[in-house]
Amino acid sequence: MHTSPLITIQAITKSFKGVKAVDNLTLSVGYNEYVALLGPNGAGKTTLVEMIEGLQKPDSGSITIQGKTWQKDAAFLRTIMGISLQETKFTDKMTVSEVLDLFGSFYKLGKKVTRQILQTIRLEEKAKAYVVTLSGGQRQKLALGVAMLNNPQLLLLDEPTTGLDPNARREIWDILMQLKKERGTSMILTTHYMEEAAYLCDRIVIIDKGKILADDTLATLLTSYDPGEVIAFQVSSPLATNSLYEIRGVKDVHWIEEGVKGMLTVESITHTLPVLLNLVESSGNTITSFESRKKTLDDLFRTMTGRSLHE
Ligand SMILES: Nc1ncnc2c1ncn2[C@@H]1O[C@H](COP(=O)(O)OP(=O)(O)OP(=O)(O)O)[C@@H](O)[C@H]1O
Ligand SMILES: [Mg+2]
Structure with missing residues (x-):
């Protein structure tokens, strides 16, 4: 050895x-x-x-x-x-x-x-x-x-x-x-x-x-640096950032396109999703695209630096 x-x-x-x-x-x-x-x-x-x-x-x-x-x-x-x-x-x-x-x-x-x-x-x-x-x-x-x-x-x-x-x-x-x-x-x-x-x-x-x-x-x-899952979504008309932070379990909101295309870091997708859908619907808005996944190294890098590995 x-x-x-x-x-x-x-x-x-x-x-x-x-x-x-x-x-x-x-x-x-x-x-x-x-x-x-x-x-x-x-x-x-x-x-x-x-x-x-x-x-x-x-x-x-x-x-x-x-x-x-x-x-x-x-x-x-x-x-x-x-x-x-x-x-x-x-x-x-x-x-x-x-x-x-x-x-x-x-x-x-x-x-x-x-x-x-x-x-x-x-x-x-x-x-x-x-x-x-x-x-x-x-x-x-x-x-x-x-x-x-x-x-x-x-x-x-x-x-x-x-x-x-x-x-x-x-x-x-x-x-x-x-x-x-x-x-x-x-x-x-x-x-x-x-x-x-x-x-x-x-x-x-x-x-x-x-x-x-x-x-x-x-x-x-x-797991230890920044656990959680990611919801990437797009809506038909702009949402207020603040309203998303009110959803329990939302840790981070990252807009890719102001108000309409964003990423949420959440504790649990299954808990957050119904609330998100409800919020969007009750404001007369619609979700036009949606994707959920476990966190990746790129998400981690974004959390650490505010930038993507591929920017
Ligand atoms: N010979 C050099 N003269 C001047 N600046 C240099 C030189 N070599 C590297 N640098 C600078 O040092 C920094 C790091 O460069 P480096 O090539 O090590 O990056 P890298 O992580 O390998 O990037 P990439 O993923 O693009 O290959 C950069 O800002 C680069 O411009
Ligand atoms: Mg290099």
């Missing part, structure tokens, strides 16, 4: 011309643990990951990985990491297997290993295809294959499935879950997709403006 975490990040800060991209952030990641960094554009996810990767230097604070630091043990740290950047450009003039062989040669790996990886990422039929002819999803898979080549203890993936169709995304998820199970890999993954964070990761770290807003399991995030 390991007594200390794989990664220990202590109070790191990184600024660019007055913008604090990462602001006094502290985080640790355990062995065989998958952690998602979830946050809107510009939250500081890539900057944080690139500091862990040794590609950017923090202005202050420290990062220790397996007890080692980039200042002293860069060569060692490179051997235990598998990295895929937010934008990976492989030269278009190489084939898929040439790319894998080239990166494999950096780790002195033979073709047997690179062929195995080709199989794992399910790109065998594209082995001889030039990178320029690959689809976006196939390129992302190739990038993941390169990240996996050296059998890394730690995977750092920056939006590995952005823009992929659900099938391709699912395939990448399967590969990542297999690595976790069979090789005890740890991972930090940045994403905008809540389902991805929820499916893959043991812990979800929500960041915004360079700071951690929450760091917990999905179940704990959804």
Whole structure:
């Protein structure tokens, strides 16, 4: 058993011309643990990951990985990491297997290993295809294959499935879950997709403006931070916000379109719904659309910041 975490990040800060991209952030990641960094554009996810990767230097604070630091043990740290950047450009003039062989040669790996990886990422039929002819999803898979080549203890993936169709995304998820199970890999993954964070990761770290807003399991995030359910509705003519707060069990009213399109956070849909319907009807109004659901991470993020993850 390991007594200390794989990664220990202590109070790191990184600024660019007055913008604090990462602001006094502290985080640790355990062995065989998958952690998602979830946050809107510009939250500081890539900057944080690139500091862990040794590609950017923090202005202050420290990062220790397996007890080692980039200042002293860069060569060692490179051997235990598998990295895929937010934008990976492989030269278009190489084939898929040439790319894998080239990166494999950096780790002195033979073709047997690179062929195995080709199989794992399910790109065998594209082995001889030039990178320029690959689809976006196939390129992302190739990038993941390169990240996996050296059998890394730690995977750092920056939006590995952005823009992929659900099938391709699912395939990448399967590969990542297999690595976790069979090789005890740890991972930090940045994403905008809540389902991805929820499916893959043991812990979800929500960041915004360079700071951690929450760091917990999905179940704990959804129950302990802000339990409840959501009613999204639309009415034919405007309602007064105050009248909604008078309904027992309504915790929050969020208008998407003033007075007509809104979201209620409620303790219980079954208790609130009849009262809501009654209120709308008695004011001569009608409900034109209606949806109810359990809270999601996006609702949680909205509660924390007043904004959506996807705005
Ligand atoms: N090299 C740079 N020079 C100047 N500003 C930068 C640089 N890199 C990042 N920033 C700024 O730091 C902040 C965080 O950027 P970062 O790329 O880390 O965000 P992110 O969470 O990865 O966003 P996205 O989801 O869009 O990828 C942003 O305000 C960005 O403009
Ligand atoms: Mg980014």
